[in-house]
Amino acid sequence: MATRDEVFEVLRQVEDPELGMDIVDLGLVYEVEMEDSTAKVTYSLTSMGCPAGPLIAQDIDSAIRQVEGIENVELELTFDPPWTPDKMSDDAKFILGFG
Numbered sequence: 001m002a003t004r005d006e007v008f009e010v011l012r013q014v015e016d017p018e019l020g021m022d023i024v025d026l027g028l029v030y031e032v033e034m035e036d037s038t039a040k041v042t043y044s045l046t047s048m049g050c051p052a053g054p055l056i057a058q059d060i061d062s063a064i065r066q067v068e069g070i071e072n073v074e075l076e077l078t079f080d081p082p083w084t085p086d087k088m089s090d091d092a093k094f095i096l097g098f099g
Contacts, residue, residue: 002069007032007039010066014059017052019096023060027087030078037071039064044083053077 011029012022023029023043031042041060045053057075064073085098092098 025089025092040074
């Protein structure tokens with residue numbers, strides 16, 4: 001059975017094309033839940049009008065399906081709470097010049 005950690009690791013392959021950084025370090029992945037062979041991911045975007053939103057969703061789905069044991073992927077896009085740069089990893093903040 002696939003684990004939450006395995007899903008988080010493959011999500012590091014998914015980049016926000018506008019920022020050139022993975023969605024985990026950007027703090028866009030809010031939650032990963034595993035239920036049998038289903039991975040449920042709650043994620044956000046840097047803004048509601050993000051033009052890369054559909055591409056990011058497709059890339060998330062494709063990446064997770066690479067994990068052995070995953071048969072279904074459920075994605076939930078949320079803006080509650082809204083994403084802020086505070087959610088980024090320290091490395092991402094440094095690279096992008098945030099505090």
